[in-house]
Amino acid sequence: MARVEKVFMPSHPLEPGDRYGVLSGFDPGTRTLPAGFRLAPPFRALPVDIVLDKDVPVTLRDGVTIYVDIFRPAGAEKVPVIVAWSPYGKGEGSAPAAMAVFGLVGLDNAIVSGLHKFEGPDPAYWCAHGYAICNPDPRGVSDSEGDSVLWDRQEGQDCHDLIEWLAVQDWCSGKVAMSGTSYLAVAQWFTAAEQPPHLAAINPWEGISDVYRDLVMRGGIPDTGFARQLRDNSFWGKNRKEDILAEAQRYPLMNQLWQNKIPRVDRITVPAYVVASYSNTLHTAGTFRAWRQIGSKDKWLRIHNSQEWPDYYDEANTEDLRRFFDHFLKGEDNGWEQTPRVRYALLDLEGGDRVNLAAHQFPPEGIAYTKYYLDGRSRTLRTQAPAQQVTTVYDTQANPSWVSFIVRFDHETTMVGYPKARLWVEAEGADDMDLFVFVQKLSEQGTPLQGFTVPNHGAMIHDVTERGASILRYKGSSGRLRVSMRHLDETMSTDEVPVHSFDRIEKLTPGEVVAVDIDLLPIGLVFYPGEQLRLIISAQNLFGPWMPGLREYAPRNSGQHIIHTGGEHSSYLQLPIMAVR
Template sequence: MSDDQKLFVPSQPLPAGRTGVLTPFEPGTRTLTAGTRIAPAFRALPVDIVLEKDVAVTLRDGVTIHVDLFRPTGTDPVPVIVAWSPYGKAQGTSPSVMGIFGMVGLDNSLVSGLEKFEGPDPAYWCAQGYAICNPDIRGVVDSGGDSVIWDRQEGRDCYDLIEWLAEQEWCSGKVAMSGTSYLAASQWFTAAEQPPHLAAINPWEGISDTYRDLVMRGGMPDTGFARQLQEGSFFGENQKEDIIAEAERHPLMDGLWENKIPQFERITVPAYVVASYSNTLHTAGTFRAWRRMASEDKWLRIHNSQEWPDYYDEGNREDLRRFFDHFLLGDDNGWEKTPRVRYSVLDLAGADRVAVPADQFPPADVISTRYYLDARTRTLNATAPTDEATVAYAVGGNPDAVSFLTRFAEETTLVGYPKAHLWVEAQGSDDMDLFVLVQKLDANGTPLQAFTTPNQSALAHDITERGASILRYKGSDGRLRVSLRHLDETLSTDEVPAHTFDRVEKLSPGEVVDIEIDLLPIGLAFHPGEQLRFIISGRHLLGTMMPGTREYTPANSGRHVIHTGGEHASYLQLPVQSA
């Protein structure tokens, strides 16, 4: 069984930088009066809020967790929104969370400090007639048991919490979930367990496959952020899962990792999903879950920034409230008329389009179009070259990449899923770690980029120059370890290839193999004269996801050869919107 494959290490106590005003274990009920500021930097409470602190909840296996409950005063039953994550339930006022708001350029006065990191703010939601439940999950802070990372166990635990909440006398029996990142990913797992009283979910960007999105994207053991997550969270009194050791012991897809993929076909609850094109950790997983979940009532909004500014934006919060009011309060507010998809088109020069309505994603007027690589001219063309040709780079050389260009003669919009179909050869090695990137250039060939957060300071430039890819968008990327190229026939589509990652197929000398690489979904506008550059490299072209994360060193040597034309017609497939 996959649970027997898990590895654990001792947890550590919550460090001072992660503690907030409400961190001390102080069970009891109190009222926070309107006008109260939990700490000086934060917003004053607009209404009186009842706080039930450190309430014990027993899970099905006997483990006790503790939750903080924020609810409106009064006796009318209210629905409750759960924020499920390993980030301590009282960290909203911690130096760590305040520092993250500062890093992205958000003022802490946007929130009350009562919210969990990346979660809904009780100050706002209690004023709208909702309760908020902030749990310390299994193994975290004062809760019992050993913690796990993005796992079906969390879905079962949250099921138990939801059903417990529904029975409380102050609860209407309607429970929802909301939040970004970890708080989004946990919603896939919970909804798949189908708790009877879960009425709606709001996953706001989050992974949906721990192997493919977190520890082994493209089959490469790029575990820098996983290490940061494991060592910088899950503080508690017992043990926490050692996902780094698991990745080393289980480099291929097996039962351990399958237990860390939600059962999408069991997600049937109404869902308001929020995504972006620019989050190199969350984008693929959010779109995957959106595609595969079975919910008939599901909405997708694709924004043009970063998840934290987007989540705490006043207009977006009101939009979410309309969704929750409809499904949790039964309001006949016209939410069902909301377009099922609202997508953005990035311009990277200040003219983004947002909230473009559509019935599906990609929109119905998108045509997957092949742009064939030509090694002789280094261009992308509508037809495959008749003659075969090759282009190569030496691993560790300068340059250590090859590019192909196309210039658009007319207005062109890409919306959907790009992929690369390449014929490749390794010289002096039996494997290749390949990285690809679709980049927008202006008419003069200058690469265009855009910050995703309000902070565009000198420090923001520094930390995003060779990393922190979620904070500055440089294009749509993909990657693949070539020995793990085997496609999953049941999951792959023409638009989105999916790999099994369950077998190793090394390369023989002189062997030319074809591979498919999925790139992150894209929404990008090209004006007449602007260009698209497609880059292939043995080096990670975007760097790390977050500042301070250890960078991955690809397992490459020798030369990488790209074949084009003739029987080896490599191409880049792009989702082109018809005019």
């Protein structure tokens, strides 16, 4: 077996400039930031005195030293600490790029102090409520020693060591938690799987749980636009930096390198408050996957109807999280254990979304997975398989390079759970197919219904989300698959959620018709009488990339795609339909 190794590229020290946050410079020592202190004019003033231990060295098990900033309440009382682990820089919360993200989504920078890590908990709030915040620079980032890695079990081991170091500091109560969105959420899967003894609770707020399946090769398709942004825009350092793009090119199939970038969430045993959405085309699949597989006995899931940044910094949601941490880190008898294990959202994309619907599980009780069969003759979806075989064809280089099928609902229909498509397909003039599948909600008149996930609804957000930035405007559920990667992992697949092994390539031969299973992102959608659902099968990603400015993936398609329907090749869309109550 060929040896599998990480690929590294040269890193370099941070260059002086205004792209970094106010506290990004190396400046070891302890100082007190008094109540009323304001880091910079856009940010909120501190409500209490905060002690800042800056650039504290922490030695990891292999002798590498990393540097951390610690914000803690002034005074002698021992407090629990929350860790925000990411490679974005300890002081990045006040950097122009982070402030611009708030502006893009429509948040006021005055809701935070600027002392927070980008996408992490704000020390101004948490120190005022009796918690410390630890913002580390992981190995290889900024002034920390070693080579930096990207979403890897190495990070879990390193954060394990940091947690155990924090727990025995003279100001710490011995209880440590983690919180944050995106990268900071993924780091929690890896860390909690290492089972550090003093980790008391985690709060992953939307994040991938499989670097291969969620980031670089979703559906076996090498869409690496965001991976490039991660590699190039995460903080640099003094040694080497992992080159995930070179790894994706060198290792296109699942192997040990990618296995080490899948956190072993079944080993997580600490209480977990997991937050998810249906609309984040980067994070949704991974968050729900981790929720399903996590080993914690005490786990809660909340599914919201917005985007992770507005949701994370929402005052009511922060208070809700504090109840969770107060219970498990401070032992407060505050009734948290009565919180429903699942709180889910139902979207109607017409201003009537419902949130915080209580359930014991996800999908909630009373869901029946129902097959809607494709009818190539009428281009409709039917609950009975057509007897007659009919094919629909599109040219991958034409306009349109897709086909669609529609069903109209006679009565109110609610869908909550995991959609999937089983398609019988054939390629003409090619030996492979990149397939993109979408589920859209249409009005009674056939107009596509969409919804912004952020407070900004202005002209600029319309522009950037028209052909992309799909995490900022919800357009429906999506899935994708390279047909040569269609082999299922029978040990991981269920009828609701197919899982592909991605360990082999099975090209098509002329005239060969094959069945493919494509998982779509979870949904919570309500259809009112007369409204319609549209299934689109396409040769290209109609939703565009995840964020503005990302390079668009060019599918590796040629020739014609043939979709078989009816008879022995009855393609269908399987939907999670809630029973009428």
